[in-house]
Amino acid sequence: GAVVSQHPSWVICKSGTSVKIECRSLDFQATTMFWYRQFPKQSLMLMATSNEGSKATYEQGVEKDKFLINHASLTLSTLTVTSAHPEDSSFYICSARSLAGETEQFFGPGTRLTVL
Amino acid sequence: GQNIDQPTEMTATEGAIVQINCTYQTSGFNGLFWYQQHAGEAPTFLSYNVLDGLEEKGRFSSFLSRSKGYSYLLLKELQMKDSASYLCAAMDSNYQLIWGAGTKLIIKP
Numbered sequence: 001g002a003v004v005s006q007h008p009s010w011v012i013c014k015s016g017t018s019v020k021i022e023c024r025s026l027d028f029q030a031t032t033m034f035w036y037r038q039f040p041k042q043s044l045m046l047m048a049t050s051n052e053g054s055k056a057t058y059e060q061g062v063e064k065d066k067f068l069i070n071h072a073s074l075t076l077s078t079l080t081v082t083s084a085h086p087e088d089s090s091f092y093i094c095s096a097r098s099l100a101g102e103t104e105q106f107f108g109p110g111t112r113l114t115v116l
Numbered sequence: 117g118q119n120i121d122q123p124t125e126m127t128a129t130e131g132a133i134v135q136i137n138c139t140y141q142t143s144g145f146n147g148l149f150w151y152q153q154h155a156g157e158a159p160t161f162l163s164y165n166v167l168d169g170l171e172e173k174g175r176f177s178s179f180l181s182r183s184k185g186y187s188y189l190l191l192k193e194l195q196m197k198d199s200a201s202y203l204c205a206a207m208d209s210n211y212q213l214i215w216g217a218g219t220k221l222i223i224k225p
Contacts, residue, residue, distance in 0.1 A: 043203060043217040044159070093158050103147050103164065103207060110158040
């Protein structure tokens with residue numbers, strides 16, 4: 001089956017630093033990748049949709065300058081949380097879809113970010 | 117607007133059957149997903165319905181009524197490991213998933 005990995009699994013950083021999270025599709029080419037954020041006891045919140053080779057589309061209320069997304073290849077997308085603050089502490093999950101219009105998204109295992 | 121409604125929490129007994137309901141309103145419709153999510157983990161795919169009717173997959177079944185904007189996930193022979201959150205998500209005309217808040221299922225011995 002389709003496998004998506006994320007790295008790191010968890011990260012602790014100081015306030016004001018930047019953190020990069022990688023999302024990789026291991027056995028398929030992902031034309032579209034999605035980045036979600038999930039706070040405790042809440043559902044997934046879509047942050048942005050990225051298509052390979054083009055700029056990400058951000059959801060309303062998500063700061064594009066704070067959450068930098070790069071989808072440079074068909075197997076890799078990165079999310080960089082710049083100048084992280086404690087309120088950015090959350091569970092970040094990526095998912096990938098192989099072909100435009102194909103329905104199923106495959107989820108990565110998630111990254112737990114804690115900002116001190 | 118687009119909206120997904122599902123109960124916040126349900127409790128059931130080990131070995132019993134539980135049905136988790138979901139109603140949706142989306143701009144266009146390209147199917148209804150159910151995911152299971154254990155605490156601290158990413159969601160895992162359970163089922164996908166795009167046509168009306170019941171899809172059975174082992175102990176789990178999922179039902180869809182497009183005319184009613186309604187789906188349910190049926191879990192049989194409940195096991196303690198089924199304690200998790202169950203997320204309902206509808207795919208709109210842009211192939212974007214609209215997520216429900218999730219139903220926390222508590223299984224008691």
